[in-house]
Amino acid sequence: MEIIVVDDYNKMSKRAANIIASQVVLKQNSVLGFATGDTPLGTYKELINIYNKDDVDFSNIKTFNLDEYYNLPKDNDQSYNYYMSENLFKHINVKRENINIPNGMCENIEEECRNYENTIKESGGIDLQLLGIGRNGHIGFNEPDLKFEATTHLVHLDEDTIKANSRFFDSIEEVPTKAISMGIKTIMQAKKIVLLASGAGKAEAIYNTVKGPITPKVPASVLQLHPDVIIIIDKEAASKL
Numbered sequence: 096m097e098i099i100v101v102d103d104y105n106k107m108s109k110r111a112a113n114i115i116a117s118q119v120v121l122k123q124n125s126v127l128g129f130a131t132g133d134t135p136l137g138t139y140k141e142l143i144n145i146y147n148k149d150d151v152d153f154s155n156i157k158t159f160n161l162d163e164y165y166n167l168p169k170d171n172d173q174s175y176n177y178y179m180s181e182n183l184f185k186h187i188n189v190k191r192e193n194i195n196i197p198n199g200m201c202e203n204i205e206e207e208c209r210n211y212e213n214t215i216k217e218s219g220g221i222d223l224q225l226l227g228i229g230r231n232g233h234i235g236f237n238e239p240d241l242k243f244e245a246t247t248h249l250v251h252l253d254e255d256t257i258k259a260n261s262r263f264f265d266s267i268e269e270v271p272t273k274a275i276s277m278g279i280k281t282i283m284q285a286k287k288i289v290l291l292a293s294g295a296g297k298a299e300a301i302y303n304t305v306k307g308p309i310t311p312k313v314p315a316s317v318l319q320l321h322p323d324v325i326i327i328i329d330k331e332a333a334s335k336l
């Protein structure tokens with residue numbers, strides 16, 4: 096694991112955006128894996144800036160998002176579809192047909208998960224996967240568990256995660272309790288992984304990810320086994336290392 100500690104959130108975002116933009120410059124038809132949450136928002140802003148300076152062309156990329164809430168319509172302003180469109184996709188020249196996000200409104204969950212995995216495979220696999228991390232060490236929506244869930248699957252969200260995500264909803268009752276998420280194997284198959292974390296609230300999760308035992312109780316700890324992971328964190332998130 097390569098660990099890059101930077102001063103603050105802005106520097107973390109710039110560093111991550113530069114890595115993603117370089118990936119696309121080097122390989123125009125890159126397959127990019129994107130994440131949601133507060134953490135990558137600055138990275139997406141920087142990517143839009145780079146795009147507006149004409150420094151990178153996204154017209155040949157394919158994208159796959161890590162996860163989506165189950166049973167929340169795409170046009171709900173808390174869906175990850177909506178988030179990606181508002182915070183990145185509508186500002187750059189990615190082709191709509193090249194955007195993939197699990198369909199949380201699907202009728203057949205198993206079929207949706209299988210199709211999502213197949214579409215990733217057919218695209219040649221993810222070249223670069225961006226990750227945030229939950230306070231409990233979750234990546235995507237792979238919650239702490241007794242075993243690693245391999246492929247795209249339906250997840251029952253932890254109380255912790257529901258509480259953390261309730262800040263985006265009017266009340267905690269409105270927070271979806273289930274999601275469809277790429278599995279650990281899906282994430283581990285990405286050729287390169289960039290994990291971001293900012294703030295003291297993530298310090299323990301980062302410590303456990305980097306220095307702790309590899310265990311499904313800290314899903315991100317499995318990244319210790321990946322050959323090409325860059326962890327970009329600010330000083331506060333690095334404070335327990």
Ligand SMILES: N[C@@H]1[C@@H](O)[C@H](O)[C@@H](COP(=O)(O)O)O[C@@H]1O
Nearest residue numbers: 130131132133134227228229235
């Ligand atoms: N499914 C997302 C994760 O992909 C994200 O990494 C995590 C942390 O979010 P934040 O960056 O807002 O702390 O939140 C959600 O649970």
